[in-house]
Structures are given as C-alpha cells and as structure tokens.
Amino acid sequence: MSTRARGRSHEVAGSRGGSRGLLTGSGQIAVAMMLMNVATYAFTMAAARIIGPVPYGAYFALMNLLMIVGVVMLGLQATAARRISADPTHTGQIERGILRVTARASLLLGGVLLLASPLIDHLLDLDSMPTAMLVAVAAVPLTMTGAQMGVLQGERRWRELATMYVLSGVPRLVIGLALILWRPTEFMAFLGVALGFYVPLLYGLAVLRQGREYSDTHERHGLLLMVKEAVLNSQALFAYFALTNVDMLVGRSVLDSHDSGLYAAGLIVSRAVMFLPQFVVVVAFPSMSTSRNAGRALATSMLLVGALGGACVLATALFPDLVLVFAGGQQYDEVSGLLWVFALLGTCMALLQLLVYSVLARQDRVSMALLWAALGVVVVLAATIVSTVGQLLAVVLTVDMVLLAALVPISFVKLRERSTAQ
Template sequence: MTSLTQRAVGLMSTGAGIAVAMGLMNAAHYAFTMVAARLLGPGQYGAMAAVMNLLLVISVGALGLQATAARRISAHPENVAQIEAAMLRIVWRFAVGLGLVLLLLAPAVDRVLKLDNLSLAVMVAVAAVPLTLVGGYAGILQGERRWLALGLVYMSGGTRLVLGLALLSWRADVEVAFLAVALGAFAPVVLGRFILRGVRTTGARSNAHTTAAILRETLYNSQALLAFFALSNVDVIVARNTLDAHDAGLYAAGLILAKMMTFLPQFVVVVAFPAMASAAERTRALTKSLLGVVALGIACTTAVALLSPTVLFLVGGEEFAEIRDDLWVFTLLGTALALLQLVIYSVLARQGRRSSYAVWAAFAAMVVGGLATDSLGALLTWVVLVDSALLVLLVGVSYYLLRAPRSNGTPASALV
C-alpha cells in the first residue's frame, strides 16, 4: 500500500472521512436531481419530485432504525454481539413489512400524489425496502464507530447518479428516472451486508435488548424524527397557502439555501451521536458539536451576506433578485435547523421521552402563526423565531438534565 493510499485510508477512518463521504453522496444525489429535472422537464419532474418527497418521509423509519442501533451499541458495548444480531433480524422484518404495506397502498399513493402511474407507486414500495435496510446496517457501523466502512456505504449511494445518467440517456421519462433511484438503493445494502457478514456470536447478553424493546425504541425515534421533518418542511406549505404565487415561489427559492445549510453539517450528527449515547461523553460531545455547527453557520451566513449576488445564482438567478437581501436570513434559518437536528439527536441519544412533544408544539405554532402572516418577510421572521425559540428551549433543557442526576440513580435525562 502506497503512502498516499495509507493517508487516504487513514482520513476515511476518521470523522473527517465521514464528512468527505457524506459530501460526495449528497453531491451525487444533487447532481442526479439536476440531471433529472433538466431531462424530464416540468411536467414529468413534478411527479418525480412528489415520489422523492414521499421517500423522504418513508426514510424516517430507516433513520429510526439507525439511531436505535447506534445508540444501543454505543451505550452498551458489552452487548454488541446480541444487539447486532437482533438488529439484523429486525431490520429485515421492518423493511419487508414496510414494503408490503406500501405495496398495498400503491393505488392510494397513485391517487393522492396524482401520478396517473400505478407502476411508479409500486416502485416506491420496492425502493423503500433497501432504503430501510441500509438504515439498520449504517446504525450498526455508526455505533461501532467503524467510520471507513460507514463512509464506503454512504458513498456507494452515488450509484444512483451513474445509473440515472445511463438510463435517462436511453429513455428520459419519470419511470426510468425513479428506476435508477430504486436500483441505486440496493448498492449500499449489498455492501453493508458484505461488511457485516461475520456476525459476532460471543458477548454478554441482556434482557434489555429484546425484539419488543428495540421495536419500541425504533418507533419512538421515528416519531421524534418525523416531528423534526414536519417542522422543517411545513413552512413551504404554509407559504403556498398564505402568500401569492410569486412570493411563495420566492420563499421556496430561499429555502434551497436553508436546506443546503441544514444538511451541510449533517456529518457532525453522524460522528457525534455515538458519543452522545455514552453517559461519560455526552455532555462534551454535545458542546463540541454545537460549537462546531455554530462556527460553520456564522462563517456561511457571513459569506452569503458578502457574496449575495453570487449566491443568488444558486437559488434561481436574477428572477429571484427580490430575496437577495434576505439570503443571509435563510442561511441563518438553515443553521438553526441544523442545530435543532443535532439537539434532537442528542435527545434520542439519552432517550428523553418528553422533549419531542416540544417539537410537535412548535410545529403547531408554526402552522397557526404562519397562516396569520401576510408577507414573505413576516413569514420568514416567524419561522426563524419559532425555530430559534425551540432551539433555546431544547438546549437549555438538555444541559439541565445532563447535569442533574436523580437521587435514585436514574438519570433525569432519561425521562424528559
């Protein structure tokens, strides 16, 4: 192995390697989206966007499985063999069950999304299976902090772009485009299963890691993450119902920047989550992660404020020039959402049971208050205020609970 190769392997075996892997994966997915939009045209791309958004909601189950596996392995390393074996069984049942439910619901999905294409709705059910499986595999690797293997699994998701280019050059229609998504989803599953082929057989066992207990935690994690997805996406729906079409389009363009900023530091969550699940590391891990995302957010917000004419090109060009002076606010909104995502994962890591209620309450406030606004600026201000208030609340509660053990020995952080 050459010195350069050794350095590359060394980098990919660290948290920095995860940042590189997730950056490449997201870049490939973004490139596929751009190619599909250009080749399909507005009519067909509308259907493509609808099913991709549905997959985003469905992926909450995969994220719930990943969080459950990573948390349990990090918090109970002595039971890693038992947890790994249980997760590999459960993830298959969960994925196949979800796929069958979606298959039965395919006619309803076709009607609700107005696809007029039952085969496309059926492919959603097929794609949901590998997308859910890889959540369990990634969670095991994340919990064991096997960053090189996890990075390779993430990067293998880029096969969507390769397949998409090949298939769309053959025939540019929405079925072919989504077929690339469905087929590309199997590559991480094959690689993940190969990496985990040697299941551990020795180690301590505990009654805490039964199938029922793991499923309960997965469902709780999934609903908490669903709350975050609902909160971070409902404002665009509110905009379409309270603003005219022009202003709603401007707001949606600004949200492109907000979403980029939300997912840019996602690697921080992946790397920090196992440490946040460990009682000895969680406070330090949360603090370092928050400071890292804040620093990145300040740097990006400053850059956007100084380079707004250039950044405007990324969100649609001069047709959206009316929001040029607000682009830094959208970047700030994305930073707040990135911090919220981090804190919510911290809540999942300590298995807080009540904090997620605050996210649903913020969702309700976002809808009610947002519908009362009458301008783009007012809506943007309200969204930033709600997200910021929730962030301050959750950060304050998290630090209070992490530093306040109960007298009976049970950490207070396990209850709220």
C-alpha cells in the first residue's frame, strides 16, 4: 500500500472509530502503562531498601534531573504524533524527518550533559564523576525513544506502542535489580536505569527499520519547522510539569519541615490520581490533532478522566485510613482529613494534562502563556500568604481550577473554529 493510501486509511479509521477506537486503544495502552509504572515503582522501592538512604538520595536527585531532561523527549513525541495525525498523507516524510531531527537532538543533548558532568556532580553532591556522566548516557536513548513513540502514536499502532511502554519499565527492574544486588550503590542503580532505556530504543529501531517510502513532500514538514515545533512543545510541557511540581519546592521554604513532610505525603495521592488516566492522553492525542474528531475526542477523554478522578476522590473520602497506608502510614495521620482534597488536586492535574496536549495539538500559544502565568501566580501566592498545609493546598487547587476553567472553553472554541475552517 502506498504512503498516501495508508495515510487515507489512518484518517478514515480515525474518523470512523470515534469513541470505540479511543476505548480499544486505551485498553492496550492502559495495561502497558500499568505494567511500566508497577515495574518502575517496584525498582524504586527496591533501590530505597537495598542501597540505603544516602545513596538513594543521590539516585532520587538524578531521577528528578532526568525527568526535566525528559521534557525534550515528550516534546519530540508530541511533534511526531501531531504531524502524522494531522497530515497522514505525508507520514513517510514526517517519520524520516523527525527521526533525523531526534538523532541530532539526542546526541547534542548527550554531549551537553557530558560536558556538564562536573556541574551535575557538584550541584547534586554526588562525589562521583562516573555517576554524573551516566545522565548523558541515559539521555540519548530516552530522547530517541520519544520520536519513535510519537511515530507509533500518530499512526495509532497501539500494540507496538504498548510494547514500548512495557519495555520502558520492566527491563529497568530486571537489569537494575541485578546490578544493585551485586553492588548496592547509586551508580549501579542509575546504570540500571540508563541501560534499561536502550531496550525500548532497540525495539523501536526494529519496528521502524523499514521507513515509509514517500514521493511527495511538503515544505511545512521541513526539518527547521519540526525543530521549532519540538522546542515550542517542550517549553509548554515544561511549564505544565513545573506547575504540577512547584508546590513541593515552595512548600519546603514556606512550611516547617514537619508540615512539608505532611504535604509531601498528601502529594503521593495527588500524583497517583494524576498518573492513573495518563493512558487516555496518549490515545486521545492523535484524534485531537485532526480536524474531524478533535472536539469529540477531547470531550470523551475529559469525561473518562473526570470519571476516574471522581471515583478516586470518592474512594479517598470514604476510606481515608486505607489510602493513608499508601501515603506514608499512620505517622502522617494529621493529613488524613485532607487526602480527598489531594485526590481532587490530582484530578485537576490530570484534566490539565489532557488540555495541555489539546493545546499542543492546535499549537495555541495563548493557552501556553496561561500555563506560565498560572505558574507565576502559584509561586507568588504561596510565598506571600501560605503558612499551613491547608493554605498551600487551597492556593494550588484554586489556581489549577481557575486555569482549568479558562482552558476548557478556549479549547472547545478553538477546536470548533479549526473544524469550521477546514
């Protein structure tokens, strides 16, 4: 089948599948992401117990740095998925172009991080240059995997994409656990993570080894334009991740150590609720990038995310003591009465993530600016009026809900305008 014919088939399948396609893809991705998250969590808990508190602190700092670096990966994934979904007749050109851009970006990022190894070693207080250099070793496959996932996501190849998600977590558990049982150090723990990233990369190379042939090209898919879009997407995603993580950083400065610990325990619930419906975003994004199904895909996805989040809020309100077991235990019982509010915050975060990807799908710079504005408001308000856990939670939840209330109508109006223009 020609690239053009394949493109038409993807477009038709996307328009006819509707909610059924969303639910079918969601099932595969949900199981895969669950396995990935369980494996990742299992290795994190194993590392905490096996290597000890001091090495684990260094490992945790490295993982947080890698999360920031991973924004580039997510930006490239969103770029590939959006372009292929929006213009499937040029899948071959987009695939080859984005993989070429990603290869250069990953090597450049790896080189920068390698040169910055002394700075990383100093800032994270590692006292180990080899450990600091591993950040570069991990960043290269992590970044390249992003584009591969984006291609599969844009083409709605859910089985292969689900396999990549599983391979993003399970090999880390197997390889990392073997290494830290051999030598329980932060170097071995992070080496297991770095080596684990090469497994999905190799799988991605295998499933995409025969690039799509293409005869016609379009200037809108030029390499420079792809780079610009990837940078734009990365900064928007960075704003989202900063918004959903800045409260913990601010909390460390405005709350005492006891209260900041209580807030951190509550955030475990928020993060769990936020990540639970992440598979919905992955499956819905290609449909949100098309002109025909964007509004329906966003509405269906918001209902699904909202329903999952509402169920979590209700369960947390009814069984706070049970939820507290997973949020640190009885030593954090002072925050048990607020756990349902933390679950509500996690639901807002999940809905915001969905809307952020809708923003990326339509490349709306005004909505991106609102993300940065909300981040600034949280920092200013938290630094000036917050002195308790409840106040910090109220500030963050209020800002998130206001942002949510602003982005929802903007998103549907913009999607309607784009559909009408087509």
